[in-house]
Amino acid sequence: MNSGRTNNHTWRKIKSALASTIAFVSALLVIAPLGLVFFHLVANGASSVNWDFFTKLPKPVGVVGGGMVNAIMGSLELLGLASVIGIPVGVLGGVYLAEYGSARVNSLLRFVADVLNGVPSITWGVVVYGLVVLRFKGFSAYAGGLALGLIMIPLIIRTTEEVILLVPNGYREAALALGVSRWKTIVHIVMKTASKGIITGILLALARVGGETAPLLFTAFGNRFWNHNLAEPIAALPLQIFTYAISPYDDWHRQAWAGALVLVTGIFCVNVVVRILTRGRTASLV
Amino acid sequence: MEIATPPAVATVEPHSTRRAMAPPSRFGDKAFEWLTLAMALAVVVLVVVIGWQLWLGSSLAIKKFGFHFLTTSTWDPVAEQFGALPFIYGTLVSSLIALLIAVPLSIATAAYLTELAPLWIRQPLVSLIEMLAAIPSVILGLWGIFVMIPWLRDYPFPLLKRLFGWTPFFAGPIYGTSMLAGGIIIAIMILPIITSVSREILRSVPNLQREAAYALGATRWEATRIAVFSYAKKGLFGAVILGLGRALGETMAVTMVIGNTPQIAASLFKPGYTLASVIANEFTEATTDMYLQALFEIGLVLFGTTILANLVAQILLQTMGTTSATRAVQ
Numbered sequence: 001m002n003s004g005r006t007n008n009h010t011w012r013k014i015k016s017a018l019a020s021t022i023a024f025v026s027a028l029l030v031i032a033p034l035g036l037v038f039f040h041l042v043a044n045g046a047s048s049v050n051w052d053f054f055t056k057l058p059k060p061v062g063v064v065g066g067g068m069v070n071a072i073m074g075s076l077e078l079l080g081l082a083s084v085i086g087i088p089v090g091v092l093g094g095v096y097l098a099e100y101g102s103a104r105v106n107s108l109l110r111f112v113a114d115v116l117n118g119v120p121s122i123t124w125g126v127v128v129y130g131l132v133v134l135r136f137k138g139f140s141a142y143a144g145g146l147a148l149g150l151i152m153i154p155l156i157i158r159t160t161e162e163v164i165l166l167v168p169n170g171y172r173e174a175a176l177a178l179g180v181s182r183w184k185t186i187v188h189i190v191m192k193t194a195s196k197g198i199i200t201g202i203l204l205a206l207a208r209v210g211g212e213t214a215p216l217l218f219t220a221f222g223n224r225f226w227n228h229n230l231a232e233p234i235a236a237l238p239l240q241i242f243t244y245a246i247s248p249y250d251d252w253h254r255q256a257w258a259g260a261l262v263l264v265t266g267i268f269c270v271n272v273v274v275r276i277l278t279r280g281r282t283a284s285l286v
Numbered sequence: 287m288e289i290a291t292p293p294a295v296a297t298v299e300p301h302s303t304r305r306a307m308a309p310p311s312r313f314g315d316k317a318f319e320w321l322t323l324a325m326a327l328a329v330v331v332l333v334v335v336i337g338w339q340l341w342l343g344s345s346l347a348i349k350k351f352g353f354h355f356l357t358t359s360t361w362d363p364v365a366e367q368f369g370a371l372p373f374i375y376g377t378l379v380s381s382l383i384a385l386l387i388a389v390p391l392s393i394a395t396a397a398y399l400t401e402l403a404p405l406w407i408r409q410p411l412v413s414l415i416e417m418l419a420a421i422p423s424v425i426l427g428l429w430g431i432f433v434m435i436p437w438l439r440d441y442p443f444p445l446l447k448r449l450f451g452w453t454p455f456f457a458g459p460i461y462g463t464s465m466l467a468g469g470i471i472i473a474i475m476i477l478p479i480i481t482s483v484s485r486e487i488l489r490s491v492p493n494l495q496r497e498a499a500y501a502l503g504a505t506r507w508e509a510t511r512i513a514v515f516s517y518a519k520k521g522l523f524g525a526v527i528l529g530l531g532r533a534l535g536e537t538m539a540v541t542m543v544i545g546n547t548p549q550i551a552a553s554l555f556k557p558g559y560t561l562a563s564v565i566a567n568e569f570t571e572a573t574t575d576m577y578l579q580a581l582f583e584i585g586l587v588l589f590g591t592t593i594l595a596n597l598v599a600q601i602l603l604q605t606m607g608t609t610s611a612t613r614a615v616q
Contacts, residue, residue, distance in 0.1 A: 012505050012508065013505055015505070015507060016505035016506050016507035016508065018507075019402070019506075019507035019510070019511075020398075020402045020506065020507065022394060023394045023395065023397050023398035023402050023403075024398055024402075024403070026390070026391045026392075026394035026395045026398065027394070027395040027398045027399070027403070027411060029391055030391055030392065030395045030415060030418070030477050030478075030481060031411070031414045031415060031418060033418060033426075033474045033477075034414055034417055034418040034421070036429070036433070037421060037425065037426065037429045040429055040432075040433050041425070041429075044432070088325070089325045089328050090325075092321060092322045092325035092326075093322065093325035093326040093327075093328055093329070094326075095322045095325075096319075096322035096323050096325060096326035097326055099322070100319050100322060100323065101323070101326070109326050109327075109329060109330070111600055111604070112329045112330050112333060113329045114596070114600050115333070115593060115596045115597060115600060116329050116332060116333060117596075118528070118531045118532065118535075118592055118593075118595070118596035118599075119336065119535070119589065119592060119593070119596075120534070120535020120536070120537060120562055120588060120589075120592055121535070121537065122535065122537040122562045122565055122566060122585075122588070123336060123340075123535070123585055123588060123589050123592075124336075125565075125569075126339075126340065126343070126565060126569070126581075126582060126585040127335065127336050127339045127340065127585075129569070130339045130340075130342065130343045130582070131335075131339060150332060153328055153329065153332065154329055154332075157326065157329065181312055181314055181315055182312075182315045182318075183314050183315050183317075183318035183319070184314070186318070187318075207420060208420075210422075211420075211421075211422025211423070211424070211425070212422070212423075213422070213423065213424040213537075213538045214423070214537040214538055214562070214566060217566055217569065217570065218569045218570050221570070238422055238424045238538075241424050241425065241428060242424050242427070242538065242542075245424070245427065245428045245431060245432075245542065246431075246542065253432065256428055257428070257432075260424075260425045260428050263422065263425065264421060264422075264425055267420050267421075267422070268417065268420065271416070271417065271420055275413070
């Protein structure tokens with residue numbers, strides 16, 4: 001009887017250890033792709049990331065060399081255009097959810113924003129194609145920037161709201177008690193206090209849409225040359241990586257790896273900066 | 287002389303304090319409130335605009351093909367015959383494969399992170415998972431084409447064929463680009479989101495649950511299984527559905543490895559096609575109006591299913607009181 005119980009106890013402990021081991025192996029499997037992808041990016045891309053890559057235009061098929069300067073600049077221009085739409089709408093919308101509104105309406109808006117976050121990014125491409133490209137008869141940087149900007153809105157709304165809610169109420173009360181009007185209190189006291197967090201949210205949203213390809217396929221469209229007019233098609237780094245990756249040319253494959261390495265490095269850098277900005281607090285933000 | 291003491295400020299719930307403290311309305315205040323309200327309403331407007339634009343863009347196709355669009359499998363742009371069944375099939379099968387792979391791994395990892403792992407290992411692991419979530423789809427696709435597919439073709443696929451070749455699912459020639467490869471790459475894409483939402487869910491389980499189990503002599507695993515998992519069941523289901531929503535709409539990586547052939551085949555070694563992939567591949571090639579209309583309708587189907595998945599997921603997550611969890615990975 002007694003030994004039976006001991007055996008049972010031992011068995012239960014073994015089972016527990018086994019479960020822990022399985023969970024540990026699962027965790028390793030989950031992060032394995034990160035290591036593998038990064039290893040292959042460096043192994044295949046590092047040799048092609050050179051001065052030319054950052055300063056030269058793509059070369060035609062068959063000519064070795066060339067770079068992606070137009071795609072890098074194009075991506076930055078698209079992010080700039082996206083910011084014009086995404087940042088004001090997102091930040092002010094987040095301010096509303098944190099500072100105004102009734103609990104019920106706000107929880108509904110929050111719900112809609114979360115659902116909107118789940119809309120596949122390719123859908124945005126189709127919608128902006130219908131809204132802008134068909135109407136103005138052509139692919140353009142504006143259309144691409146709009147698609148990315150719209151994707152940023154729900155992301156920024158939610159992060160902004162969260163950090164504004166962290167601002168202690170005493171700050172608001174102090175300003176209001178001094179006779180400062182409500183909106184000035186929000187802009188100069190509340191938003192200023194939360195500015196680090198707001199910027200964090202914006203950076204994360206930019207890092208996220210900076211890697212998006214699907215919404216650009218039929219809005220920004222891509223361009224092998226410099227874009228001199230925002231109403232014309234424009235190159236973007238993720239688009240160029242896609243085009244090169246599915247091409248049959250070895251040299252383009254090398255360029256794709258190099259572009260991917262540069263893009264991932266940029267995105268990881270933003271994430272590291274964000275981690276430094278928010279160190280020690282609101283880990284849930286990141 | 288008596289010094290007037292300030293009236294005690296009642297400590298009410300913060301939201302209502304703020305409103306009670308609002309000074310009498312002035313023009314600037316009203317204007318600012320309306321401005322921010324307009325921006326917040328953008329999310330509602332956007333959902334409506336997406337639905338409206340997709341419907342508008344596909345109205346002719348809807349009229350012409352009706353319900354048959356969803357149930358026929360001819361995709362012939364030249365003859366202007368469009369049936370979306372192969373894409374619906376491909377989307378469902380690849381997402382199902384992805385869930386079969388990603389759900390056990392993600393939930394086990396989440397349990398490891400909240401219940402089983404030594405404390406010092408937790409935060410670094412969470413950071414790594416966030417980094418995985420930050421890898422763009424197109425880069426995972428690039429890796430898929432040049433690293434994953436050749437490897438799958440050389441080692442795991444032949445092994446699967448040797449073991450399960452007698453079933454229709456693993457029969458036939460091995461090309462590499464296949465439904466199975468598509469499912470695997472989607473699994474990698476959705477691992478981080480299911481893991482971090484599940485982790486938030488498990489973290490929201492009250493400690494009393496665990497303490498009760500330990501007090502009864504439960505081992506660590508027993509406490510996790512009995513006290514934590516059963517309590518968090520609904521929320522974990524929400525995390526899975528959220529992952530499904532992402533899987534259905536995953537585009538670039540899957541387009542690069544699934545083979546892009548509109549067919550319905552039992553063998554997972556055969557190439558497939560998904561709703562999102564056909565839009566990505568054929569949209570700029572749509573030369574006729576009806577072709578474009580059909581692609582818009584595919585977009586509408588995709589939007590409808592992902593919205594549905596997200597609605598269900600958010601409702602399940604909200605009942606667990608962890609709405610913020612969905613933002614853990616973005």
